[in-house]
Amino acid sequence: MIKDKNKKNNFYYSNDSNKNESAFSDVSLILKNRINIVLKSFLIIISIILVRLLYLGFSHTNEINFDNFISEKDYNTRLNIVDRSNLLIATSVDVYDLVLKVDKARNLSELLAKLKKEKEFKNINVEEIKKESLLKKRIVLKKKLDPEEYKKAVLLGEPSLELNKRQVRIYPQRNLFSHVLGQIDDDYKGISGIESYFNSKILNTTDPSSTFQITLDSVIQSQIRQELLEAINTYSSKGAAALLMNVNSGEIISLVSLPDFDPNRRESLNDNKFFNKITLGTYELGSVFKSFVIADALELKLVDENTIFENLQSKTYCGNKVFHEHDKKIKNLTTSEILIKSSNVGAMLIGEKVNKERYKNFLTKIGLFDLPSVEIPEKTKPLNVNWSECTLDTASYGHGISTTPIQLASAYATLVNGGYKIYPTLIKKKNSHKQERIISSDTSSRMIKMLRRVVDKTDPAEGTGRKADISGYSVIGKTGTADKPAKDTKGYTHQYISVFVAIYPEEKPENLLLIMIDEPKSSITKGIYRTESAWNAVPVAGSIIKKIGPILAEKNYNIAFNVKQDK
Amino acid sequence: MPEKLKTSKARSVFERVQSLDRSLIQLVLILGALSVFCLYSIDKGQGSTYLKHLLRFSFAFFILLAIAITNIEFWYRYSYHFYFLNLFILFIIKFIGVSAKGAQRWLDFGVFHIQPSELAKLSIILVLAKFFNSVKVENVNKIYSLLVSTILILIPFLLVLKQPDLGTAILILGAAVGVLWIVGINRKIFISCVVIVILSLPLIFAGLKTYQKQRVLNFFNAEKDPLGKNYQVIQAKIGVGSGGIFGKGYMKGSQSALNFVPENHTDFVFSHFAEEFGLLGAILLLWLFFKIIKKITVVGDQCHNNFSKIFCYAFAFNFFLYIAINLGMVTGLLPVVGVPLPILSYGGTALLTNMMGFGIVLSAKLYNEHF
Numbered sequence: 001m002i003k004d005k006n007k008k009n010n011f012y013y014s015n016d017s018n019k020n021e022s023a024f025s026d027v028s029l030i031l032k033n034r035i036n037i038v039l040k041s042f043l044i045i046i047s048i049i050l051v052r053l054l055y056l057g058f059s060h061t062n063e064i065n066f067d068n069f070i071s072e073k074d075y076n077t078r079l080n081i082v083d084r085s086n087l088l089i090a091t092s093v094d095v096y097d098l099v100l101k102v103d104k105a106r107n108l109s110e111l112l113a114k115l116k117k118e119k120e121f122k123n124i125n126v127e128e129i130k131k132e133s134l135l136k137k138r139i140v141l142k143k144k145l146d147p148e149e150y151k152k153a154v155l156l157g158e159p160s161l162e163l164n165k166r167q168v169r170i171y172p173q174r175n176l177f178s179h180v181l182g183q184i185d186d187d188y189k190g191i192s193g194i195e196s197y198f199n200s201k202i203l204n205t206t207d208p209s210s211t212f213q214i215t216l217d218s219v220i221q222s223q224i225r226q227e228l229l230e231a232i233n234t235y236s237s238k239g240a241a242a243l244l245m246n247v248n249s250g251e252i253i254s255l256v257s258l259p260d261f262d263p264n265r266r267e268s269l270n271d272n273k274f275f276n277k278i279t280l281g282t283y284e285l286g287s288v289f290k291s292f293v294i295a296d297a298l299e300l301k302l303v304d305e306n307t308i309f310e311n312l313q314s315k316t317y318c319g320n321k322v323f324h325e326h327d328k329k330i331k332n333l334t335t336s337e338i339l340i341k342s343s344n345v346g347a348m349l350i351g352e353k354v355n356k357e358r359y360k361n362f363l364t365k366i367g368l369f370d371l372p373s374v375e376i377p378e379k380t381k382p383l384n385v386n387w388s389e390c391t392l393d394t395a396s397y398g399h400g401i402s403t404t405p406i407q408l409a410s411a412y413a414t415l416v417n418g419g420y421k422i423y424p425t426l427i428k429k430k431n432s433h434k435q436e437r438i439i440s441s442d443t444s445s446r447m448i449k450m451l452r453r454v455v456d457k458t459d460p461a462e463g464t465g466r467k468a469d470i471s472g473y474s475v476i477g478k479t480g481t482a483d484k485p486a487k488d489t490k491g492y493t494h495q496y497i498s499v500f501v502a503i504y505p506e507e508k509p510e511n512l513l514l515i516m517i518d519e520p521k522s523s524i525t526k527g528i529y530r531t532e533s534a535w536n537a538v539p540v541a542g543s544i545i546k547k548i549g550p551i552l553a554e555k556n557y558n559i560a561f562n563v564k565q566d567k
Numbered sequence: 568m569p570e571k572l573k574t575s576k577a578r579s580v581f582e583r584v585q586s587l588d589r590s591l592i593q594l595v596l597i598l599g600a601l602s603v604f605c606l607y608s609i610d611k612g613q614g615s616t617y618l619k620h621l622l623r624f625s626f627a628f629f630i631l632l633a634i635a636i637t638n639i640e641f642w643y644r645y646s647y648h649f650y651f652l653n654l655f656i657l658f659i660i661k662f663i664g665v666s667a668k669g670a671q672r673w674l675d676f677g678v679f680h681i682q683p684s685e686l687a688k689l690s691i692i693l694v695l696a697k698f699f700n701s702v703k704v705e706n707v708n709k710i711y712s713l714l715v716s717t718i719l720i721l722i723p724f725l726l727v728l729k730q731p732d733l734g735t736a737i738l739i740l741g742a743a744v745g746v747l748w749i750v751g752i753n754r755k756i757f758i759s760c761v762v763i764v765i766l767s768l769p770l771i772f773a774g775l776k777t778y779q780k781q782r783v784l785n786f787f788n789a790e791k792d793p794l795g796k797n798y799q800v801i802q803a804k805i806g807v808g809s810g811g812i813f814g815k816g817y818m819k820g821s822q823s824a825l826n827f828v829p830e831n832h833t834d835f836v837f838s839h840f841a842e843e844f845g846l847l848g849a850i851l852l853l854w855l856f857f858k859i860i861k862k863i864t865v866v867g868d869q870c871h872n873n874f875s876k877i878f879c880y881a882f883a884f885n886f887f888l889y890i891a892i893n894l895g896m897v898t899g900l901l902p903v904v905g906v907p908l909p910i911l912s913y914g915g916t917a918l919l920t921n922m923m924g925f926g927i928v929l930s931a932k933l934y935n936e937h938f
Contacts, residue, residue, distance in 0.1 A: 030751035
């Protein structure tokens with residue numbers, strides 16, 4: 001049917017008739033016109049494409065955009081932590097993990113074979129990954145790519161390979177701030193120290209360029225840590241700790257607890273090196289408590305500095321318990337001399353004057369049994385003491401009663417800062433001003449004078465702190481040596497904790513340095529004949545003050561703190 | 568005329584090959600050579616893709632010559648047969664086709680996978696050329712011719728669309744519309760069609776496959792999902808953009824050679840070409856394409872019969888459509904619809920149909936006097 005029609009109407013047989021001839025030329029013309037339009041539009045489209053090519057050439061898309069390969073899944077930022085002079089002590093760096101997106105891989109075996117051929121990734125376990133690919137959508141092929149591996153991964157240009165950007169926490173000073181800064185876990189969450197306590201403040205803040213500042217001073221911290229390391233070596237001790245604090249504001253300038261750890265490494269937290277001796281350890285700290293019983297007695301006006309206690313025996317009794325004095329001679333001592341010579345029997349007599357209830361209240365009020373206010377989670381509240389018959393006697397010279405070194409330090413700050421309670425802190429407070437009065441300023445200044453005599457080399461009483469009397473600093477302080485309680489049995493071991501609280505200057509106390517040495521040994525070859533505080537903690541404090549004194553004087557933190565001085 | 572016919576038939580194969588249009592054959596050979604070099608460079612001289620392509624090109628070129636020395640009357644006579652055979656294959660492919668990348672488009676012939684949808688582009692041109700050859704010029708805009716041509720177009724279009732292969736379906740439609748345009752269908756009809764299509768766009772979009780929708784959406788929102796669906800386009804654009812004026816040099820392109828541009832052997836071959844040979848190379852390539860189209864239309868001008876004329880023009884238009892859509896796609900001006908660059912792209916059937924088309928054009932010229 002169609003074929004017949006074709007025969008009839010076919011334009012082709014051009015020589016059939018004139019009519020067809022003209023029809024053909026008609027059609028021809030139409031065709032020609034129409035195809036010319038097509039040709040013209042082709043030229044237009046070619047020019048459009050050329051313009052587009054020029055545009056692409058000049059636009060900035062002509063660089064390989066590495067960002068296309070980077071995902072920021074689980075990307076968290078943590079603020080940099082800086083010390084009080086804005087020195088970086090904790091920071092974050094970006095690292096990249098090579099991630100395989102299983103569902104985007106067209107041919108997994110081929111892809112893995114290709115990867116394995118590259119020398120950067122020759123360690124990948126093909127079989128393991130294939131097994132994993134059945135279960136997981138994203139497989140981490142390699143963590144923390146180095147620059148070479150990163151470049152190679154990008155140049156592979158595989159859409160199924162992704163570089164997952166995440167941050168890694170770096171502590172440039174390694175061990176220096178370990179107990180203060182703490183550590184973070186794999187989810188980038190703080191698990192100890194400042195990192196944990198201020199986790200929400202440090203993590204993912206709106207302003208990532210800001211920093212988180214703490215009150216520690218890197219230079220002083222490192223000086224003190226160095227001295228303590230040497231001390232551990234000299235006295236063959238198990239450990240040592242130090243705290244440097246401003247007595248007016250409670251700002252901690254240095255906190256060292258040895259042994260310490262490198263927060264850059266992730267280890268089990270069970271090791272004793274993670275133990276913060278200053279805030280988490282509770283110890284019977286010995287004679288340093290004598291200051292409290294005397295301060296209480298002065299405050300209650302039961303005694304004054306020159307009250308004489310006569311015929312002090314070398315032994316006293318509480319029930320059937322016997323207390324020994326270091327010095328075997330029977331003697332008469334004034335209140336000052338009891339403190340300077342650190343007489344246990346003398347302290348007990350003062351304690352009896354004060355009486356149990358009042359002394360207990362005083363120790364509580366001055367904060368010795370408080371949970372430390374310092375902003376780290378590793379801290380403890382000393383156990384409640386069961387005040388039995390003889391507790392008053394022992395507590396007068398610091399036995400049978402325990403506290404944390406940091407609370408001891410803050411109690412001493414109260415004794416010397418005019419009588420105000422302070423709260424140790426790692427964070428700069430804009431206006432920290434003293435409010436809660438514990439003792440009168442008169443008692444405070446009397447205590448300062450007595451404590452000065454403990455250290456004063458020229459004092460005829462020959463105090464226990466003489467080795468820390470660095471000229472020019474008029475150091476005041478009190479020593480303490482305590483037997484460590486036995487762990488398994490009742491009673492005490494022959495191992496000591498020796499502690500020295502040094503404060504200077506006498507005229508207007510500012511800096512409090514607490515030194516604690518855990519189980520110091522005597523060493524005759526080194527000229528160390530005894531194990532009491534006077535022979536170890538005191539000289540260590542002396543040499544630290546000698547080193548940090550000029551630095552502290554220059555920085556003048558007391559002014560920088562903007563502490564309102566109370567008259 | 569019968570005498571002339573005899574003399575032509577009497578001519579030997581060699582003589583007939585010799586009297587073919589040399590310039591068109593040269594242009595096609597240059598393109599073929601370029602494509603082999605390009606594929607060689609993409610694989611950095613490794614692999615056998617370029618050899619396969621060379622083999623296919625040679626085979627297709629042989630087909631081209633065979634068609635070119637066959638009288639175009641053969642195609643005139645059998646265009647309906649060819650068309651219905653093609654429809655039949657498109658229909659049965661639903662049942663015996665080989666599935667590749669989610670679409671049933673391929674027919675396995677052992678050595679060659681043939682995409683019948685590609686052949687449909689050729690057969691639709693042939694059948695429309697024959698149809699309009701039979702329609703008097705004053706009847707072109709009559710309802711009858713419009714209706715018949717619409718049915719002829721819609722059947723293969725819908726079959727291919729159903730496979731699903733949007734790119735090829737659009738090209739079939741494009742080729743067919745090209746024919747309608749060339750034979751002088753009233754402009755008003757075209758304009759109203761365009762209006763109707765635009766109005767029904769939301770409906771069409773709703774009927775698209777998910778991945779097709781994705782592509783269209785991605786086109787409008789390119790950089791949002793850089794490693795996702797639009798990855799090809801972004802990387803291709805980078806490849807095109809990084810070439811500069813003179814290009815990075817042969818075998819020096821990094822975007823494509825390092826596999827940044829997926830499918831760079833096939834649809835995105837231009838981005839590799841532009842990266843290595845730069846703006847200048849791209850201009851030369853486009854000029855080459857233009858020369859070919861111009862050449863085909865010149866052949867069409869010279870033809871004494873409307874069937875050959877319509878075929879040449881329509882094939883030129885189809886060729887133009889391929890290039891425009893492919894380049895638009897690679898340079899990010901159009902959504903990715905899977906249209907190869909003629910001759911240059913790696914791929915069997917598209918190469919074969921294009922070479923067949925060239926063969927018919929050459930035959931139209933050779934047998935202009937002897938149809």
